[in-house]
Amino acid sequence: MSLTVNGTVREATVPARRLLSDCLRHELGLTGTHVGCEHGVCGCCTVLLDGEPVRSCLTFAVTVDGREITTVEGLAGPGGELSPVQRAFTECHALQCGFCTPGFLCTVTALLRDNPAPTEDEVLEGISGNLCRCTGYQNIVKAVHRAAELTAEAEGGAA
Numbered sequence: 001m002s003l004t005v006n007g008t009v010r011e012a013t014v015p016a017r018r019l020l021s022d023c024l025r026h027e028l029g030l031t032g033t034h035v036g037c038e039h040g041v042c043g044c045c046t047v048l049l050d051g052e053p054v055r056s057c058l059t060f061a062v063t064v065d066g067r068e069i070t071t072v073e074g075l076a077g078p079g080g081e082l083s084p085v086q087r088a089f090t091e092c093h094a095l096q097c098g099f100c101t102p103g104f105l106c107t108v109t110a111l112l113r114d115n116p117a118p119t120e121d122e123v124l125e126g127i128s129g130n131l132c133r134c135t136g137y138q139n140i141v142k143a144v145h146r147a148a149e150l151t152a153e154a155e156g157g158a159a
């Protein structure tokens with residue numbers, strides 16, 4: 001199979017039952033994507049498939065042949081500068097063990113792309129599919145709002 005991961009075409013030979021999460025981690029060496037529950041509950045394994053968040057632990061790798069994937073490794077800018085979402089999570093101390101963080105970063109990136117200024121309820125709804133057992137969510141919610149501000153500032157500066 002061949003897929004575009006973080007802007008680069010990658011090829012892999014995988015068994016038909018290989019999960020996308022395992023393919024990313026083991027065949028492609030992208031260990032930023034984490035696996036928690038392995039059955040679609042925790043959201044740790046979330047990556048963007050053609051821009052939309054998906055559970056990579058529920059996705060067979062062969063089904064994304066020819067598609068475009070963004071993993072947490074692909075969120076930073078070309079020079080390695082952190083994305084607004086990554087900066088906000090850092091600023092707001094929105095992570096502890098960091099196991100859930102790659103999934104949150106991908107989910108929130110898509111959330112803010114679709115809704116650049118979410119309300120509190122929209123943030124809670126938007127991250128409701130991602131579980132974190134360390135932070136109590138308060139700083140994660142703060143980080144989503146901060147990321148919205150940083151994105152707006154960046155876009156204002158670019159305009």
Ligand code: FES
Nearest residue numbers: 036037038043057
């Ligand atoms: S590891 Fe995929 S949802 Fe938990």
Ligand code: FES
Nearest residue numbers: 096098132133134
């Ligand atoms: S920071 Fe530990 S599970 Fe979220």
